[in-house]
Amino acid sequence: MYLSTITISLRPSILDVQGKAVELGIHTLGLSAVSNVRIGKSIHMNVEASSEDEAKRITEEACKKLLANTVMEDFSFTVKKV
Amino acid sequence: MYLSTITISLRPSILDVQGKAVELGIHTLGLSAVSNVRIGKSIHMNVEASSEDEAKRITEEACKKLLANTVMEDFSFTVKKV
Numbered sequence: 001m002y003l004s005t006i007t008i009s010l011r012p013s014i015l016d017v018q019g020k021a022v023e024l025g026i027h028t029l030g031l032s033a034v035s036n037v038r039i040g041k042s043i044h045m046n047v048e049a050s051s052e053d054e055a056k057r058i059t060e061e062a063c064k065k066l067l068a069n070t071v072m073e074d075f076s077f078t079v080k081k082v
Numbered sequence: 083m084y085l086s087t088i089t090i091s092l093r094p095s096i097l098d099v100q101g102k103a104v105e106l107g108i109h110t111l112g113l114s115a116v117s118n119v120r121i122g123k124s125i126h127m128n129v130e131a132s133s134e135d136e137a138k139r140i141t142e143e144a145c146k147k148l149l150a151n152t153v154m155e156d157f158s159f160t161v162k163k164v
Binding site: 026065 | 089090091101104105107108111113115116117118119120121122123124125126127128129130131140143144147148149
């Protein structure tokens with residue numbers, strides 16, 4: 001079995017309003033050193049596969065078809081045998 | 083300047099209903115090899131600091147005070163000079 005760790009983030013050209021709101025909150029806490037906050041998703045899942053290549057293929061298919069909106073988001077992932 | 087990459091995930095003992103819903107969706111796509119989907123947040127932010135230790139301190143303070151709900155969530159982060 002493999003553990004896939006996927007990170008999905010908004011493309012850099014897309015305004016991240018959630019990140020902007022969080023940045024404002026962080027500044028209100030007195031942490032003015034923080035800037036350019038961007039918020040994405042982190043997804044962990046188990047993949048039952050006979051090889052690492054197959055696990056990668058399944059993970060990529062799940063990202064493209066369901067997890068990421070490829071118009072607005074980029075995704076990257078790592079696959080680790082567990 | 084440093085780039086902090088933070089991952090926030092629900093504690094393992096907490097039911098992840100969002101993950102369960104996504105798992106169902108993935109199975110509906112025909113990818114039955116996927117199980118135990120858990121969804122968290124991935125946050126990137128720039129931190130202006132004079133040393134890596136200071137950047138880590140600021141990042142940890144932001145996580146504890148604002149970004150993570152430490153009752154239900156765990157967080158981890160890496161800090162990289164950019």
